[in-house]
Amino acid sequence: MKLELGYINIHDIQFSNESKIENGVLYVDKAAVEALVLEDEHIKTVEVDIARPGESVRITPVKDVIEPRVKVSGGGGMFPGVISKVDTVGSGRTHVLKGSAVVTTGKIVGFQEGIIDMTGVGAQYTPFSKTVNLVVNCDPVDGIAPHEHEHAVRMVGLKVAVYLGELARNLTPDEIKTYETCSIKEGFEKYPGLPRVAYVQMLQSQGLLHDTYVYGVDAKKIIPTLISPTETMDGAILSGNCVSACDKNPTYNHLNNPVVEDLFAQHGKTLNFVGMIITNENVYLADKERSSNWTAQLCEYLSLDGAIVSQEGFGNPDTDLIMNCKKIEAKGIHTVIITDEYAGRDGSSQSLADADPAADAVVTGGNANELITLPKLDKVIGSLLPIDKIAGGFDKNMLEDGSIMVELQAITGATSELGCNCLSAR
Amino acid sequence: MVKEIERVGIPVVHICTVTPISLTVGANRIVPAIAIPHPLGNPALSLEEEKAIRRRILTTALKALSTEVTDQTIFDN
Numbered sequence: 395m396k397l398e399l400g401y402i403n404i405h406d407i408q409f410s411n412e413s414k415i416e417n418g419v420l421y422v423d424k425a426a427v428e429a430l431v432l433e434d435e436h437i438k439t440v441e442v443d444i445a446r447p448g449e450s451v452r453i454t455p456v457k458d459v460i461e462p463r464v465k466v467s468g469g470g471g472m473f474p475g476v477i478s479k480v481d482t483v484g485s486g487r488t489h490v491l492k493g494s495a496v497v498t499t500g501k502i503v504g505f506q507e508g509i510i511d512m513t514g515v516g517a518q519y520t521p522f523s524k525t526v527n528l529v530v531n532c533d534p535v536d537g538i539a540p541h542e543h544e545h546a547v548r549m550v551g552l553k554v555a556v557y558l559g560e561l562a563r564n565l566t567p568d569e570i571k572t573y574e575t576c577s578i579k580e581g582f583e584k585y586p587g588l589p590r591v592a593y594v595q596m597l598q599s600q601g602l603l604h605d606t607y608v609y610g611v612d613a614k615k616i617i618p619t620l621i622s623p624t625e626t627m628d629g630a631i632l633s634g635n636c637v638s639a640c641d642k643n644p645t646y647n648h649l650n651n652p653v654v655e656d657l658f659a660q661h662g663k664t665l666n667f668v669g670m671i672i673t674n675e676n677v678y679l680a681d682k683e684r685s686s687n688w689t690a691q692l693c694e695y696l697s698l699d700g701a702i703v704s705q706e707g708f709g710n711p712d713t714d715l716i717m718n719c720k721k722i723e724a725k726g727i728h729t730v731i732i733t734d735e736y737a738g739r740d741g742s743s744q745s746l747a748d749a750d751p752a753a754d755a756v757v758t759g760g761n762a763n764e765l766i767t768l769p770k771l772d773k774v775i776g777s778l779l780p781i782d783k784i785a786g787g788f789d790k791n792m793l794e795d796g797s798i799m800v801e802l803q804a805i806t807g808a809t810s811e812l813g814c815n816c817l818s819a820r
Numbered sequence: 821m822v823k824e825i826e827r828v829g830i831p832v833v834h835i836c837t838v839t840p841i842s843l844t845v846g847a848n849r850i851v852p853a854i855a856i857p858h859p860l861g862n863p864a865l866s867l868e869e870e871k872a873i874r875r876r877i878l879t880t881a882l883k884a885l886s887t888e889v890t891d892q893t894i895f896d897n
Contacts, residue, residue, distance in 0.1 A: 600856070600857075601857065677837070677855045677856035678837070678854075678855045678856075679839060682838070710837075710841075710856050713841055717840070747841050748838075748840060748841050748844050749844060
């Protein structure tokens with residue numbers, strides 16, 4: 395499969411009476427976007443706003459972040475099985491509004507939605523302080539069930555992103571990047587001397603608003619399977635989390651998975667990027683056993699020399715992670731795991747709920763229990779009301795001067811287990 | 821908690837879904853539960869069926885409590 399990503403660099407968003415892209419500025423017809431959102435019968439009110447890097451703006455509670463893209467050629471459309479028909483994606487040309495994002499916020503659905511600060515210390519902890527964000531702040535009709543609320547807001551974010559992406563269909567990209575996978579046979583022939591490495595992506599599927607969708611299928615209902623890494627760039631995988639902020643993957647991160655990016659960069663040079671396996675993190679022990687067995691089996695079928703496993707979330711998925719690691723290692727395949735840590739506010743507690751000597755190569759996204767103080771900012775998009783309820787918040791965490799104390803886990807994308815952020819001990 | 825209570829000489833049964841974690845942290849008598857969000861029930865079943873599940877788990881736990889073990893043991897039924 396060969397996919398070209400055409401980057402249209404966006405450095406600002408402005409409201410206008412016509413939606414268009416000119417000279418790197420995304421002009422947005424606010425009324426058109428609001429009308430699009432209100433097409434959903436579950437949405438009662440909507441406000442559209444802009445948050446730019448460096449502005450004194452806090453967005454919370456954040457549900458999802460989506461990068462606007464459009465499928466220009468190669469079959470299928472963005473977010474197949476959810477927005478577009480369920481055609482196979484991942485080849486041809488896709489245009490990307492690079493530097494911009496759609497952020498959804500509004501009345502809290504779950505307890506694990508996040509914070510994006512566009513300036514100050516909080517901005518250093520989220521990748522989405524660096525994008526120009528079109529923020530869709532919407533509230534649902536009265537009496538809606540939480541799962542319907544989550545679904546409505548998820549669809550709103552995707553629809554707005556697709557609407558904006560469409561503006562780039564006929565533009566000439568500023569930069570084109572090409573990603574090409576080869577078949578198993580081609581890989582053996584072309585790169586006989588290179589180690590065969592695959593990426594195992596664990597998808598959040600605990601349920602109760604911790605969900606991921608693959609071509610429209612709820613990931614808790616899949617068995618581990620193969621997917622082309624280029625399919626993920628066209629939205630084959632998307633977030634159904636009411637984003638548990640620091641280490642659940644917003645849709646943006648699935649579209650821009652750094653593990654995929656880096657493996658492609660090394661493909662044909664230091665390794666042969668054989669492919670990608672997706673698996674889940676279910677709440678029944680039998681599911682955990684079945685999925686990890688199957689994942690290890692697929693690794694063996696692919697004759698791998700190495701596997702990189704990324705986790706999503708924490709707690710009981712630590713068991714899925716360790717099971718995957720143990721079982722893949724037991725097949726004689728070198729395994730590296732990517733996780734984050736809940737080591738207590740002083741960092742001295744055990745980092746993961748499960749452990750095994752086979753997990754001897756670990757990359758961490760950082761300690762999500764680390765406490766930080768966010769300064770008062772001039773403007774809040776959404777609401778500060780749930781700030782003591784979201785995961786990472788606590789009772790009376792709003793101080794007298796308006797600053798807020800939270801654990802890092804409250805910051806969207808802070809300890810990304812895909813490597814989307816850049817926490818470092820250096 | 822399991823380990824602290826055992827430390828003062830009272831045997832403990834750990835009822836939990838993710839038994840591998842229970843093994844990692846050092847519980848000695850382990851009884852598998854149903855699922856993480858609903859360890860002692862199953863919302864897909866009727867109330868009568870749920871009651872039967874709870875009775876089965878509790879009976880297994882009481883049996884485990886009165887069983888001598890020499891190593892970490894999972895009581896499967």
